[in-house]
Amino acid sequence: MTIIQKIKEFFKEVLVEMKRVSWLSNKDVWRYTAIVLGITIIVSAFLGGLDFIFSDIIKIFIIK
Numbered sequence: 494m495t496i497i498q499k500i501k502e503f504f505k506e507v508l509v510e511m512k513r514v515s516w517l518s519n520k521d522v523w524r525y526t527a528i529v530l531g532i533t534i535i536v537s538a539f540l541g542g543l544d545f546i547f548s549d550i551i552k553i554f555i556i557k
Contacts, residue, residue, distance in 0.1 A: 494502075517525070
């Protein structure tokens with residue numbers, strides 16, 4: 494088999510496998526995306542708050 498034949502065979506197999514995949518509905522994709530974004534915003538706000546608090550503590554006690 495030549496490299497071109499191997500590449501063609503690979504993509505044919507990829508198409509067969511992609512037809513077997515159980516895809517999420519559009520509604521589920523949007524819901525999971527919203528959940529991930531919401532959690533990301535909450536965690537980043539929490540970590541940003543901790544950073545702000547600790548930087549103030551360092552300024553007060555260490556840097557003076």
